[in-house]
Amino acid sequence: xxxxxxxxxxxxxxxxxxxxxxxxxxxxxxxxxxxxxxxxxxxxxxxxxxxxxxxxxxxxxxxxxxxxxxxxxxxxxxxxxxxxxxxxxxxxxxxxxxxxxxxxxxxxxxxxxxxxxxxxxxxxxxxxxxxxxxxxxxxxxxxxxxxxxxxxxxxxxxxxxxxxxxxxxxxxxxxxxxxxxxxxxxxxxxxxxxxxxxxxxxxxxxxxxxxxxxxxxxxxxxxxxxxxxxxxxxxxxxxxxxxxxxxxxxxxxxxxxxxxxxxxxxxxxxxxxxxxxxxxxxxxxxxxxxxxxxxxxxxxxxxxxxxxxxxxxxxxxxxxxxxxxxxxxxxxxxxxxxxxxxxxxxxxxxxxxxxxxxxxxxxxxxxxxxxxxxxxxxxxxxxxxxxxxxxxxxxxxxxxxxxxxxxxxxxxxxxxxxxxxxxxxxxxxxxxxxxxxxxxxxxxxxxxxxxxxxxxxxxxx
Amino acid sequence: xxxxxxxxxxxxxxxxxxxxxxxxxxxxxxxxxxxxxxxxxxxxxxxxxxxxxxxxxxxxxxxxxxxxxxxxxxxxxxxxxxxxxxxxxxxxxxxxxxxxxxxxxxxxxxxxxxxxxxxxxxxxxxxxxxxxxxxxxxxxxxxxxxxxxxxxxxxxxxxxxxxxxxxxxxxxxxxxxxxxxxxxxxxxxxxxxxxxxxxxxxxxxxxxxxxxxxxxxxxxxxxxxxxxxxxxxxxxxxxxxxxxxxxxxxxxxxxxxxxxxxxxxxxxxxxxxxxxxxxxxxxxxxxxxxxxxxxxxxxxxxxxxxxxxxxxxxxxxxxxxxxxxxxxxxxxxxxxxxxxxxxxxxxxxxxxxxxxxxxxxxxxxxxxxxxxxxxxxxxxxxxxxxxxxxxxxxxxxxxxxxxxxxxxxxxxxxxxxxxxxxxxxxxxxxxxxxxxxxxxxxxxxxxxxxxxxxxxxxxxxxxxxxxxxxxxxxxx
Numbered sequence: 001x002x003x004x005x006x007x008x009x010x011x012x013x014x015x016x017x018x019x020x021x022x023x024x025x026x027x028x029x030x031x032x033x034x035x036x037x038x039x040x041x042x043x044x045x046x047x048x049x050x051x052x053x054x055x056x057x058x059x060x061x062x063x064x065x066x067x068x069x070x071x072x073x074x075x076x077x078x079x080x081x082x083x084x085x086x087x088x089x090x091x092x093x094x095x096x097x098x099x100x101x102x103x104x105x106x107x108x109x110x111x112x113x114x115x116x117x118x119x120x121x122x123x124x125x126x127x128x129x130x131x132x133x134x135x136x137x138x139x140x141x142x143x144x145x146x147x148x149x150x151x152x153x154x155x156x157x158x159x160x161x162x163x164x165x166x167x168x169x170x171x172x173x174x175x176x177x178x179x180x181x182x183x184x185x186x187x188x189x190x191x192x193x194x195x196x197x198x199x200x201x202x203x204x205x206x207x208x209x210x211x212x213x214x215x216x217x218x219x220x221x222x223x224x225x226x227x228x229x230x231x232x233x234x235x236x237x238x239x240x241x242x243x244x245x246x247x248x249x250x251x252x253x254x255x256x257x258x259x260x261x262x263x264x265x266x267x268x269x270x271x272x273x274x275x276x277x278x279x280x281x282x283x284x285x286x287x288x289x290x291x292x293x294x295x296x297x298x299x300x301x302x303x304x305x306x307x308x309x310x311x312x313x314x315x316x317x318x319x320x321x322x323x324x325x326x327x328x329x330x331x332x333x334x335x336x337x338x339x340x341x342x343x344x345x346x347x348x349x350x351x352x353x354x355x356x357x358x359x360x361x362x363x364x365x366x367x368x369x370x371x372x373x374x375x376x377x378x379x380x381x382x383x384x385x386x387x388x389x390x391x392x393x394x395x396x397x398x399x400x401x402x403x404x405x406x407x408x409x410x411x412x413x414x415x416x417x418x419x420x421x422x423x424x425x426x427x428x429x430x431x432x433x434x435x436x437x438x439x440x441x442x443x444x445x446x447x448x449x450x451x452x453x454x455x456x457x458x459x460x461x
Numbered sequence: 462x463x464x465x466x467x468x469x470x471x472x473x474x475x476x477x478x479x480x481x482x483x484x485x486x487x488x489x490x491x492x493x494x495x496x497x498x499x500x501x502x503x504x505x506x507x508x509x510x511x512x513x514x515x516x517x518x519x520x521x522x523x524x525x526x527x528x529x530x531x532x533x534x535x536x537x538x539x540x541x542x543x544x545x546x547x548x549x550x551x552x553x554x555x556x557x558x559x560x561x562x563x564x565x566x567x568x569x570x571x572x573x574x575x576x577x578x579x580x581x582x583x584x585x586x587x588x589x590x591x592x593x594x595x596x597x598x599x600x601x602x603x604x605x606x607x608x609x610x611x612x613x614x615x616x617x618x619x620x621x622x623x624x625x626x627x628x629x630x631x632x633x634x635x636x637x638x639x640x641x642x643x644x645x646x647x648x649x650x651x652x653x654x655x656x657x658x659x660x661x662x663x664x665x666x667x668x669x670x671x672x673x674x675x676x677x678x679x680x681x682x683x684x685x686x687x688x689x690x691x692x693x694x695x696x697x698x699x700x701x702x703x704x705x706x707x708x709x710x711x712x713x714x715x716x717x718x719x720x721x722x723x724x725x726x727x728x729x730x731x732x733x734x735x736x737x738x739x740x741x742x743x744x745x746x747x748x749x750x751x752x753x754x755x756x757x758x759x760x761x762x763x764x765x766x767x768x769x770x771x772x773x774x775x776x777x778x779x780x781x782x783x784x785x786x787x788x789x790x791x792x793x794x795x796x797x798x799x800x801x802x803x804x805x806x807x808x809x810x811x812x813x814x815x816x817x818x819x820x821x822x823x824x825x826x827x828x829x830x831x832x833x834x835x836x837x838x839x840x841x842x843x844x845x846x847x848x849x850x851x852x853x854x855x856x857x858x859x860x861x862x863x864x865x866x867x868x869x870x871x872x873x874x875x876x877x878x879x880x881x882x883x884x885x886x887x888x889x890x891x892x893x894x895x896x897x898x899x900x901x902x903x904x905x906x907x908x909x910x911x912x913x914x915x916x917x918x919x920x921x922x923x924x925x926x927x928x929x930x931x932x933x934x935x936x937x
Contacts, residue, residue: 044530046510046866047510047868094855095858096859097858114866116862118865143794146825147802149801153749259748262640262643293580302633306629306633309640330636331636361577361581365583368584368602369580372532372601372602374531375600375870378869454750
């Protein structure tokens with residue numbers, strides 16, 4: 001029985017005392033006869049296999065005026081391939097409980113196939129077909145387009161989505177990072193079959209591919225499968241370069257007026273790159289800022305003042321820029337006070353840094369919680385795919401706890417001072433705070449935003 | 462891919478985004494059955510999917526262990542057999558409110574914040590309240606389980622309610638209600654539909670409560686509820702992950718063994734009368750840009766009303782509307798293009814009654830009356846023509862195969878076994894479910910569906926934007 005163990009145990013005296021013996025995660029590099037590489041984690045708990053794959057590119061590779069192309073491709077790859085039309089293809093997937101999900105994200109195009117061993121053979125064939133012979137039939141395209149339009153409509157009623165859309169405008173303007181990955185009603189209408197074929201041929205290629213696999217499959221079994229599934233993809237991708245980001249979106253307060261009982265508040269400032277030497281220190285800092293109960297913002301806003309049900313923060317990363325964001329929902333009446341309290345806490349942490357206890361607690365949580373994500377083949381395969389695509393190194397899982405536990409209070413104080421920039425914070429509010437409570441320099445209504453996304457007419461992108 | 466509408470059947474605490482021998486140990490193996498009918502591949506001797514062991518403490522606490530060594534991690538779930546449907550009239554929301562308060566101080570640990578302690582152990586935790594259960598769960602490294610158990614055991618009988626915390630937390634749950642319901646038109650519609658669907662049974666009352674009653678909940682209300690319901694003999698502990706039986710048994714005995722049993726509790730709720738007429742709820746909201754249509758039917762439950770029909774209904778609804786190959790999707794979306802999305806699913810997470818939810822989003826230019834007539838036509842046609850043998854085979858294959866994925870998770874078996882035992886069934890009922898599904902015949906599925914889709918036992922809900930904001934037709 002192959003277990004998720006290596007022959008090495010990651011043992012640090014401190015780690016052993018605080019988090020217990022961690023097992024090293026054994027990741028094998030598997031290279032097919034045709035030269036396709038996958039990172040494999042063999043597990044035995046369930047008779048399933050998950051193959052996670054990704055291509056660099058994503059929505060930023062859409063053509064201007066045709067935003068939403070990558071997303072439509074993702075919707076349509078399992079809507080008919082080879083000799084199987086949409087109904088037939090879906091029936092094969094559904095009746096054999098084969099779980100094939102494909103997504104277009106901002107800078108990547110990813111997917112995961114999960115199958116039982118029982119139907120694995122057919123599952124691999126279907127994935128191969130989907131990636132290499134998608135049909136893009138007219139009726140399937142129409143259906144997918146209508147479905148995406150429906151999704152955009154649904155999104156325009158969601159304050160989270162509205163906040164993200166307006167921030168994308170402020171932060172990026174016309175830059176591809178600011179394009180809506182679903183497109184707008186107008187751009188969707190402009191996308192034709194030729195655009196889908198062009199995107200697929202240009203982005204889904206072997207030199208652009210990362211594969212990660214977890215489940216009850218051996219390296220010997222996997223190697224030939226890689227050629228079988230991915231071998232017929234074109235050899236090389238042609239990606240358009242993404243221009244540099246030139247906007248400086250700081251010190252803005254944006255109010256999107258939307259009636260309702262609650263407001264959504266999102267604040268953003270510059271972040272830190274994943275390969276920055278202080279990245280792990282920054283993770284500890286972020287956890288202290290708003291990781292959960294016991295964090296600065298959670299305590300100040302929820303526990304002490306009951307202003308909100310929750311607040312969270314985190315780093316986001318694009319190839320070219322990085323952000324630190326905090327977000328919360330609260331009654332409209334509470335927004336002004338919450339924003340004031342938030343700025344004060346942000347400044348305090350920047351100026352004085354955390355206590356030793358806060359650092360110790362954050363280290364314990366972050367190092368201990370990391371393996372908690374590795375409890376299904378999907379979780380493992382997607383994390384390992386992520387590691388490959390972000391160049392985090394094959395030892396990232398084992399290295400993570402070590403890096404976190406090496407962070408000390410002095411490091412966090414220094415990084416808090418350097419990274420936390422309350423003077424630059426931009427705030428986006430979607431809601432209806434009392435008139436005069438918020439001084440915004442950008443004002444619009446949720447209705448105006450929705451109209452723009454849904455109106456057929458002159459493209460704004 | 463179709464997605465089902467938001468149906469709040471349980472509330473989690475944090476926002477961030479399935480028969481017992483007392484004092485004995487029984488090991489069960491879940492085996493996938495040979496197919497009852499000729500399927501594409503006959504099941505040979507498949508190894509067992511789950512390794513399940515159970516035991517009961519002298520104080521009545523039932524314990525289930527599902528071993529899974531995919532990672533050195535365990536998922537620890539304490540299921541209390543009490544939920545929103547057990548609340549005293551006038552105190553809606555008290556079960557969920559108490560769930561919040563359970564994270565505060567105890568006699569032994571007056572200053573504790575439960576979640577902070579779990580985080581110090583490198584773990585994650587949360588809780589949720591449904592109509593029939595309140596569940597507290599943690600995920601943590603295996604070698605931290607004993608410490609987590611000590612914390613969970615401490616608050617089973619040791620909670621010390623504090624007035625300041627009660628008042629602050631009451632504000633928090635009111636904020637939560639605003640966020641979940643007032644700020645989300647779909648949830649607001651669901652609340653109205655539930656209230657209309659259930660004429661007598663407490664499933665018609667929202668789990669979070671009615672705002673005016675929530676605002677009036679007191680410390681005494683919470684204390685009384687806690688004293689009545691939180692006891693080891695009214696609880697089921699499910700542990701899933703990388704731990705062995707002997708080690709677990711010692712740990713459980715040490716943590717929970719000394720807690721005295723409480724009174725034996727019988728739950729009884731006012732049940733539904735014969736319902737005599739269909740209901741409609743229509744909401745207009747200027748925050749939405751599309752029309753959505755949904756109909757909920759009261760249906761059998763695996764644990765309650767007409768439980769003998771539940772498996773057949775699972776197969777029938779699978780064919781009617783579970784995915785893109787279903788009758789509803791193929792007819793409304795693919796062939797007639799009346800909807801951009803359509804389907805049906807059978808909700809079985811509640812104890813006394815299940816629900817069948819049928820949903821559709823009309824295409825541009827299609828009015829609700831046309832859409833509804835089309836849905837009714839598919840249902841009528843299905844009931845008249847019945848199911849082809851290959852449809853039944855496919856549905857059974859899909860349901861049974863999909864059950865395999867439960868073993869690729871720590872939380873899925875936790876929920877399945879926790880729910881089953883809390884609702885009065887046993888471990889063996891979970892394990893024979895694939896057999897029950899495999900044994901369903903076409904006539905049985907049809908009969909169950911016909912009995913369940915009784916329009917008089919339903920509510921139809923429509924959510925639409927104001928006239929002025931209806932989507933204009935978009936030409937591709």
